[in-house]
Amino acid sequence: MVGRPDPSFGLVDGELMPDSSLRPGADVPAHGVGTLASARRDGDDWRIARDPLGLNKLFWARDAPGSIVLAPRPHLLRAEGLSFDAVHAVPRGAVIDIGPDGVRHTLMTVPPHQEDAGRPLDEIAADIRFALDGYLAAVASAAPDATAVVCCSGGLDSSGILALANRHFGRVLGVSFDFRRPDARPSEDRVIARRLCDDLGVELLETDVDRSGLLEHLDVVLLEGADWRDFNVHAALVNAVLAESIAGAAGASPLVLTGDLANEFLADYHEERYRGETYYRLPRLGPSALRRWLVAGLDSTHRELGVFGAWGLPVVQPYAAATQHYLSLPGSFLARDDAKQQLCREVFRDLLPGYVLTRQKTRAQVGDPDIGGGVLAACIDQGIDQASLRHRFAELHKLDRLADLDHFIRAGRYRSAVPEENA
Structure with a gap:
């Protein structure tokens, strides 16, 4: 080993x-x-x-x-x-x-699951809430001295985890990512994160970075994230900035909690346009098939655990506890424009305020277009596109042939085998 x-x-x-x-x-x-x-x-x-x-x-x-x-x-x-x-x-x-x-x-x-179009949403939501509470309670009991550090984007997924963590852990710290701008204007993500932490009585660690500071984490992300594809690299860059900040300021026994996985479980992804080009392309699949494809793809990126792990930070992904309940949601529900909002209203009920439940989603990779964009723009403006990420990953792993990467990740999965099968 x-x-x-x-x-x-x-x-x-x-x-x-x-x-x-x-x-x-x-x-x-x-x-x-x-x-x-x-x-x-x-x-x-x-x-x-x-x-x-x-x-x-x-x-x-x-x-x-x-x-x-x-x-x-x-x-x-x-x-x-x-x-x-x-x-x-x-x-x-x-x-x-x-x-x-x-x-x-x-x-x-x-655990076994199947899509159930006839089951009421509030019943599925109750199962999700029960699973989340049970998991967080178990983790908190196993790590009584830990500080739960919750990555706060101001969106539904991370806000729900912050609210639940505040009920189960003795000490909770929020951490928020934002770009440093000349006019010091915060993103909407930062504004919502501040407001929610104030309402919950949680301290917020504000982590600001400029483009050069963001991109100096690129090699660590490619090595520890074990992936070169642009969406995962961009998400991992945000995590790297947060990890560095947490490691320097969170105190003893930090335990990072993220809102990751809910997007895969709800097929809540879409392509993005920047400077006339399309990024983060998705296969043309219906909601149920797209969800299966996204969930399978979790196998081949370490954008969460791997990147935080580079700073010695353990990570809990609470939504994993409710995997089978999320996967029981039918494709007809996933196809709704307000699917996540409706589900979160049922799961978190009075824990989340209306200003969180009704806000429009903005990913850190894309950012607020009226104040300079996000990680996607930062990378593309520096010439760091999918091809260059692929080349740099190959260089860091000392590959003689770039084509070797085609066999390592294919159809969203790592090349895998049980040792005896390759004796």
Whole structure:
């Protein structure tokens, strides 16, 4: 094992996954959610595991017959002199026992779900709320001294997590990203984050950066995020700025909470236009199929855990606890323009004020167009486009052929395999 996996917050039957489940030979839960990447050794036996959505990452490469090297990032395997072509991800949901008697591979999945057009929205929302509260309560109980640091964009997803975290953790700190501008005018994201934190009685750490300060994190993002695609890199750049700020100001035992995943679960993404070009292209799919494609794509970016992990910060993604309930929402509901607003009204009820529930979504990658745009504009204006990100990723991973990347991420998934399948 080279390096250490990012901290895991796996959930089984409504409780944090016990440490005993990760030991070689232990019973494997049939279903699980949350983040998990683990490699445990007991004598000559190993157990390797990864969560069913692929939120946490673990890679391996064979260095000799009968011998593999594991690492949480591909660049660590390259630093060991292993070929990039030999790097595979541990399959998502895989639990692999390796010992003198060979390799045994089992699979852990997301709890069963199916789209249910006939089920009332308030019932699904109640299940989501119950799952979120239960997960946060379990994490808070396991880490009683932690400061919950919630990334606050002022949007629905992060605002809901901030409000819930404030009910479960003894100390909560909000953190807000914004670009530094000559006129010192804050973005709407910052304005809403300030107002919400004031209303909840939560301290807000305001993190401001100019374009050059943002882009100096690019190499760290490409290495620790294990991805070169523009949307994920742009999101990871924001996280890198936040991580640096949190690491310097949050005090002891910070635990980062994000509102990530809700966009995938609700297929809440769209393409963007800048300087006449289209970015963040999506496949032409209906809402249900698009959601499946987006959720599958969580396997192949480490824009959250990996990037915060570069600053030693553990990350909890609370929406993972309600995965099966989100996935039960029918495509007809996802197709509604107000789907997220309607769902959040039911999930969070009186916890979120009207000014949060009714505001228009603005992504940090795009920013407010009337005050200079966001990360997308910052990158494109400096000539950092999809092609240049791809080239830089290849350079950092010391690849001789750019085409090798085509085999590493394909159709939104990492190249993955159980070690015995490539003996």
